Amino acid sequence: MERNLNKLDLTLYEETLDHGFHVYVVPNKKVNNIYATLTIRYGSNHDCFIPYKEKEKVSFPHGIAHFLEHKVFEQESGEDPFSFFESRGANCNANTSNQKTTYLFSGMHSFEDNLNMLLDFVEEPYFTEENVEKEKGIIIEELNMYKDNPIQRLYETSIYNTFHSHPCRYSVGGTVESVKKITKEMLYTCYHTFYQPSNMFLIVTGNVDAKEVFEIVKENHAKKKFPKQKKIKLETYQEPDSVFKKREKIKMNVVLPKVSLTFKIRISHIKASLFELRNYIYYFFETKLGSTSLFLETLKNKGILNYDLGIQMVQTEDFLVIMILAETKKTEEFISSVLEEIKEKTILKEELERKKKAMISSYIHMSDSVFALNQKIMNNLITYKEVYDDDFSMIKKLNVKDANEILKQISFENYSIVTVEKDEK
Amino acid sequence: MKYKKYHYDHFQLHLVSTKKFKTILVKINFKRPLRKEEITKRNFLSDLMIRSTKKYNSERFMAIATENLYGMNFNSYSVTSGNYSLLSFNAMFLDKKYTEDSIVEEVFDFFHEVLFAPNIQNGKFENKAFSLTKKCMRDELVSIKENPSRLSNSHLYDAIDPDSILAYHSEGYLEDLTKITRENLVSYYEDVLKNDVVDIFIIGDVDESIADIILEKLPFQNPKKENGNHYVTDIRERKEVQILKEKSKFTQSRLSLAYNIKEMTPFERNYVSYIYSSILGGGADSKLFRTVREKNSLCYSIGSSVNRIFELLLIRLGLDGKKQEKAVTLIKQCVEDMEKGKFTEEEIEKAKIIYESSLKEVYDNPFNLLNIYVSKEYLQTDDIEKRLEEIKKVGKKELLTFAKKVKLNTIYLLEGKEKHGKKLK
Numbered sequence: 001m002e003r004n005l006n007k008l009d010l011t012l013y014e015e016t017l018d019h020g021f022h023v024y025v026v027p028n029k030k031v032n033n034i035y036a037t038l039t040i041r042y043g044s045n046h047d048c049f050i051p052y053k054e055k056e057k058v059s060f061p062h063g064i065a066h067f068l069e070h071k072v073f074e075q076e077s078g079e080d081p082f083s084f085f086e087s088r089g090a091n092c093n094a095n096t097s098n099q100k101t102t103y104l105f106s107g108m109h110s111f112e113d114n115l116n117m118l119l120d121f122v123e124e125p126y127f128t129e130e131n132v133e134k135e136k137g138i139i140i141e142e143l144n145m146y147k148d149n150p151i152q153r154l155y156e157t158s159i160y161n162t163f164h165s166h167p168c169r170y171s172v173g174g175t176v177e178s179v180k181k182i183t184k185e186m187l188y189t190c191y192h193t194f195y196q197p198s199n200m201f202l203i204v205t206g207n208v209d210a211k212e213v214f215e216i217v218k219e220n221h222a223k224k225k226f227p228k229q230k231k232i233k234l235e236t237y238q239e240p241d242s243v244f245k246k247r248e249k250i251k252m253n254v255v256l257p258k259v260s261l262t263f264k265i266r267i268s269h270i271k272a273s274l275f276e277l278r279n280y281i282y283y284f285f286e287t288k289l290g291s292t293s294l295f296l297e298t299l300k301n302k303g304i305l306n307y308d309l310g311i312q313m314v315q316t317e318d319f320l321v322i323m324i325l326a327e328t329k330k331t332e333e334f335i336s337s338v339l340e341e342i343k344e345k346t347i348l349k350e351e352l353e354r355k356k357k358a359m360i361s362s363y364i365h366m367s368d369s370v371f372a373l374n375q376k377i378m379n380n381l382i383t384y385k386e387v388y389d390d391d392f393s394m395i396k397k398l399n400v401k402d403a404n405e406i407l408k409q410i411s412f413e414n415y416s417i418v419t420v421e422k423d424e425k
Numbered sequence: 426m427k428y429k430k431y432h433y434d435h436f437q438l439h440l441v442s443t444k445k446f447k448t449i450l451v452k453i454n455f456k457r458p459l460r461k462e463e464i465t466k467r468n469f470l471s472d473l474m475i476r477s478t479k480k481y482n483s484e485r486f487m488a489i490a491t492e493n494l495y496g497m498n499f500n501s502y503s504v505t506s507g508n509y510s511l512l513s514f515n516a517m518f519l520d521k522k523y524t525e526d527s528i529v530e531e532v533f534d535f536f537h538e539v540l541f542a543p544n545i546q547n548g549k550f551e552n553k554a555f556s557l558t559k560k561c562m563r564d565e566l567v568s569i570k571e572n573p574s575r576l577s578n579s580h581l582y583d584a585i586d587p588d589s590i591l592a593y594h595s596e597g598y599l600e601d602l603t604k605i606t607r608e609n610l611v612s613y614y615e616d617v618l619k620n621d622v623v624d625i626f627i628i629g630d631v632d633e634s635i636a637d638i639i640l641e642k643l644p645f646q647n648p649k650k651e652n653g654n655h656y657v658t659d660i661r662e663r664k665e666v667q668i669l670k671e672k673s674k675f676t677q678s679r680l681s682l683a684y685n686i687k688e689m690t691p692f693e694r695n696y697v698s699y700i701y702s703s704i705l706g707g708g709a710d711s712k713l714f715r716t717v718r719e720k721n722s723l724c725y726s727i728g729s730s731v732n733r734i735f736e737l738l739l740i741r742l743g744l745d746g747k748k749q750e751k752a753v754t755l756i757k758q759c760v761e762d763m764e765k766g767k768f769t770e771e772e773i774e775k776a777k778i779i780y781e782s783s784l785k786e787v788y789d790n791p792f793n794l795l796n797i798y799v800s801k802e803y804l805q806t807d808d809i810e811k812r813l814e815e816i817k818k819v820g821k822k823e824l825l826t827f828a829k830k831v832k833l834n835t836i837y838l839l840e841g842k843e844k845h846g847k848k849l850k
Contacts, residue, residue, distance in 0.1 A: 031789040082709035089782030137722030253674035291488040358496025
């Protein structure tokens with residue numbers, strides 16, 4: 001199947017192989033580089049499920065998806081994928097979020113070799129007790145590096161305190177204790193459960209031929225024997241509307257105190273597309289508190305804020321979470337000002353239209369980068385479970401009437417506050 | 426793609442014309458010799474000038490104006506480049522095909538506002554924006570203490586040669602900040618407009634007719650001057666290696682090793698040093714990564730880099746402080762192996778392929794492509810075609826000659842208080 005990506009002068013080709021493996025390609029002959037990402041719908045959120053070949057649900061230590069990402073690079077032949085890609089002038093990497101794990105490479109030469117290697121190393125890893133033990137030291141250092149970052153601590157604590165049971169509350173990397181509990185057997189169990197072709201997709205953007213990509217993948221998979229694809233049964237979580245903890249104070253090595261205000265917004269009852277919901281809610285906060293708002297100007301003039309706010313969005317099945325991050329010495333005044341400001345749940349037409357101009361522009365800029373375009377397709381698949389080919393028209397259609405109708409139906413009553421203050425010790 | 430340099434009475438225009446991108450980038454640089462006592466003022470000015478102008482007299486109106494220009498990204502910064510200081514104003518916006526016919530004119534109108542119509546009243550910068558800049562800069566200067574990598578870099582540079590330009594703090598000085606007033610900053614601003622040398626770099630689907638727009642909109646009166654030498658060649662060497670340890674409140678320790686590389690030829694600086702550093706500590710397949718991380722699990726990240734302007738090789742890693750002695754021994758061994766020629770032709774070839782690929786990738790990215798010409802102007806580096814030819818000439822002989830010039834100067838440890846078994850939350 002092929003579709004034009006409106007206004008980007010590019011075409012998206014997609015194909016689903018027999019065993020359910022999805023392939024998406026956007027060729028661009030204007031560039032030199034090729035970027036390929038192989039994504040598994042398995043992240044830190046999926047820590048309780050019925051393992052492959054078993055009948056009962058089992059809980060795994062936090063951080064196991066991320067640990068697995070590190071270990072998938074181990075091969076029985078001893079060949080090192082990093083070295084393989086480097087010797088072909090390509091970069092290779094991987095990352096894990098709460099919703100997915102991605103393996104990737106970018107490079108302009110030896111595309112066929114590179115793509116085969118990507119599929120092979122991810123589809124045939126080799127774990128031993130020894131290489132699992134060795135990895136623990138490396139991952140613990142990675143976790144320690146994040147511990148010294150106050151914004152990361154603030155973010156992780158805020159998400160933890162917002163949810164009661166949903167696993168998105170746990171840090172993607174887990175903790176030093178949870179990482180220590182991970183064994184070779186657990187890794188294989190998680191691997192076999194989630195790393196099935198039907199739970200994975202490949203996206204290639206850049207100087208390639210779509211047909212060639214499909215052929216390489218088919219030929220590669222024809223040589224492999226995949227076990228029968230099984231539906232993955234995950235634990236479900238009944239989250240209440242309330243937050244787990246309303247307030248927490250962290251002491252650490254910071255010069256400037258920081259605060260987060262995290263709104264837990266139920267969206268499951270609203271009849272609107274997820275695209276509309278996400279955009280209207282995000283741009284509501286952006287117009288109310290962002291760089292073009294009178295609110296921000298006033299708070300700066302009053303000396304409550306010196307910097308723009310960070311506005312982040314996290315999503316689960318039933319909730320949208322909006323986290324406002326700020327650096328301020330006047331925490332209480334800041335919080336009450338935000339709560340006052342968002343009482344009037346409307347967006348002004350003029351403001352939404354201006355934001356739309358900027359949204360369209362960032363959509364078009366994306367076509368100048370094989371990385372940004374690949375990321376867009378991946379985000380679409382993870383967030384919306386489909387790839388949008390006409391963001392341009394979708395953005396154009398956003399309007400204040402619908403926005404204000406939706407905003408009327410949501411509540412900002414449930415929020416959690418976290419502050420980071422200087423540790424005087 | 427076509428590059429051409431045009432000389433005008435008061436500025437030079439560097440034009441990279443290409444139809445490859447939908448994005449247009451404009452960079453306007455003001456350059457003068459670096460003076461320690463001006464660093465803080467110059468940083469201050471770069472921040473203040475984009476906070477408000479006469480017409481857009483608050484940050485909010487600035488933000489609204491850039492959104493109206495289809496979400497133009499506009500920023501400014503002041504950086505040191507060896508013996509010189511650059512004050513840089515940058516715009517990234519969408520081509521007229523996706524916006525309006527007048528977009529280029531409108532962007533230069535905006536540049537006019539920022540550069541020639543700052544918010545000065547009665548010989549003083551407007552107070553609100555001025556005070557906010559002062560507060561933010563103070564925060565910025567103080568908050569370096571909470572960033573382990575910035576803090577350890579800054580202290581390392583102080584230690585290597587306290588009397589050189591290297592030890593200047595590019596972020597500025599608190600004591601200089603207090604001396605800046607709304608009046609004396611106006612004098613400095615006027616001085617910049619009168620005495621700095623101006624270079625304008627543009628990339629995108631534009632031709633030389635853009636010069637007419639610049640001449641019409643931007644009444645520069647700056648002088649023409651010869652391009653001086655940015656490279657700093659007088660960094661001190663040490664007969665005995667300097668070893669410094671400092672305690673910190675961070676969890677993780679940061680270890681840095683700094684080596685002098687004296688009397689590099691331009692060929693060594695621009696080519697041999699890349700291959701050397703790539704083999705030693707370039708990526709996941711380098712000697713340092715393999716030895717320190719993979720074989721001994723001592724760290725998560727480790728890498729080497731060459732600071733060409735100051736003739737330094739730097740090796741940096743984050744680790745558990747208790748393991749630093751072992752890490753130092755291993756790192757020294759890796760560097761010694763380079764001098765003894767313990768690297769293969771294969772490793773050299775691999776490093777060259779990495780170099781070539783990353784260089785060819787530059788063609789795909791307007792920012793990086795423009796920077797090739799910025800660096801050509803200031804640092805006399807070659808353009809891409811020449812670089813691709815020159816790199817081929819690097820062989821074992823050249824690497825061995827280069828390796829002999831690498832001399833250890835300082836080992837610096839910013840010691841953390843890592844405790845395992847504490848919950849990461």
